[in-house]
Amino acid sequence: MRPSLRIALTGVTAGALVSVLASCSGSGSDAAGDGTVTITVSGRPPATNAAALKTFDARVAEFQKANPKIKIKTNEYQYDQQSFQTKVGGGTLETIVRVPLTEMSGLIKRRQIADLTADFKTLKHSEDFNDVALGPAKGVDGKLYGIPTEEYALGLVYNRDLFEKAGLDPDKPPASWSEVRTAAKAISEKTDATGYAQMTKENTGGWMLTAMAYSFGDSMQEQSGGKWANTFERPGSGAEKALKALKDMRWTDDSMGKNQLRNITDMEKDFSAGKIGMTIAGPSMVGHYIQQYKGDPKTIGLGAMPVDGTSKRTLAGGTIAVISPRATEQQREAAAKFIDFYYLSTKYDVGLAEKDAVVKKKDGAAIGVPTVPFYKPAIADPVQAAVDKQANVPIGNFAPYSSTLGDYELAIEPPVEAQNVYKALDSAVQAVLTRQDADPAEQLKKAAAQVKSQVERAQN
Known part of the structure; x- marks a missing residue:
């Protein structure tokens, strides 16, 4: 079913909301004799990033001031598969951890995160949440196991x-x-300049190939008999069509240049230097181009994901906040309230959204870069309008993306072992772009064989 989406030009970034979130208040449920509940929040910036750490601490303090019965402990832990498993097994997992969308199916199946179905309903505007944005946080049982905090949809970034x-x-x-x-x-x-370039290193080759396969109307994994299996090596798959398209541009047209080994940073640097005409990326690349690489906002454009055929599909990704399965009812309630305060409030509160935009603009951020809205139009549209008033980039440059995203189906990343699948596919993409005699079908078969056992083991 094709979703109906509109772009909300808002978001939470470091340096914003230090002074504007105090109005989001409430109180925690009783957990101790004095009614105080304590939760641990991961993701605190390291001391080496003094500015981000100052902002983080200030926002935590704002929340605690508004919620005196909730005590927050913080640490620098960032999700990775191995340490997460160790923490869950040892009972040391933080109350709140943010994980990639791709990890949710495995965490849910292994019962390593809490059921938040009831807790989510207590959030402000929970009934107005965009079903598409919420989808990756749901299990096959229909229950909710996380709260989305960031989401993106890929498109075509180009040099005007x-x-x-x-x-x-x-x-x-x-x-x-x-x-x-x-x-x-x-x-x-x-x-x-190089006409078109594509990321190929450090799992980005498989990531971009997956996005292309979706745009060709196909998937990378399908479920059969209750388990997921890779399908990208099937004859005539979207992945094969995508590799053939890349091969034609590389070797027949000579429009992809000579350098075929780039990760995200490499791509952004070369694009910002005017060496690349087009690439596939998320809207965040626009912000990096303007802020980090000091690119002229007038020269960058953002279009919809190119497609093949009548089906309009693009890859969506992001992060979801999950809660420890050992959290008490009171801790879950407090954690959900913090997630709402820290990550969601500027996505539904018009006043906070505009104040956030003002603060970010003063910090030199690019205001007006489109994102996937978390809420339905009745909530998202007024927020968009408020933030749009503070825009410091030419929003019209992104209209080809923002005006058409509502026509697209947002497909999430492969649900099982996505990063390992991407890693295997890196080699397939690199082979096709660096060796003229490389056969797309054969390279996909090699990648499928390489990762087959990993996908199977992850579901046992």
């Missing part, structure tokens, strides 16, 4: 100046992969 130099319309970026091929060839022939 290079489009003009190549005789292309920067207000009408390619909408299909055949159009991407045509545009990439034009950019390569008429400018000194």
Whole structure:
């Protein structure tokens, strides 16, 4: 079923909300004789990042001031598979941990995170939450096991100046992969830049190939007999079509340049230097281009994910806040309240959203970069309008993305061992882009064989 979405130009970033969140108040449930409940929140910035740490501590203090019966302990723990398993087994898992969307199915199946179905209903505007954004946090039993904190949908990031130099319309970026091929060839022939480039290293090759497979109307894993299995190696799969498209651009058109080994940072640096005309990425790349690499906001554009055929699909990802399965009822209630305060309030509160945007703009952040809304239009639209008033980037440059996202199905990353699947697929993508004789179908078979046992073991 195709979702109906609108873009809400808002978000929570370091440096914002230090002074604007105090109005989100409440009190924790009794846990001790004096009614005090204590929870541990992971993700505190390290001391080496003094500015971020100061902001984090200030926001925690704001929450505790508004909720004197909830005591917050914090630490620097960041999720990774191995340490999470150790913490769960040893009973030392923090009350709140943020995990990638891809990890949810395994954590739910192993009962390593708490059921938050009832706790979620206590949040402000829980009934207005976007079902698509909430979907990855649900188990097959229909229960809710986490609260989304960030979500993105991939699109086409492009250089508007290079489009003009190549005789292309920067207000009408390619909408299909055949159009991407045509545009990439034009950019390569008429400018000194690479027409189209794709990430290939450190699991990004498999990540981007998955996004392309979705855009070709296919999946990477399917469920049969109650278990998931890789399907990307099937003859004629979306992954095979995607690799063939890349092979044509690389070797027939010579529109992908010579460097085929890039991770996210490499891609952002080369794109920001004007060396690349187009690539697939999330909207966050726009912010990095403007803030980190000091790129001219007028030169960057964001379009919808190119597709092949009539099906409009793109890959969505992000993070979900989960709660320890050992948390008491009172701790779960307090933790849900903190998650609402820290991550969600500026996504539904118009006043806080605009104040947040003002603070972020003063800190030099890019205001006006689109994101996936967490709430239905009745809530998201007024927030968008409030933040839009503070925009310091040309929002029109992102209209090809924001105006069409509502037509797209948002497909989450492969549910089982996604990162290992991506790692295996890195080699397939690199082979096709670095060896003219590499066969896409054969490379996908090798990748599937490499990761087959890992996917199976993860479900035992």
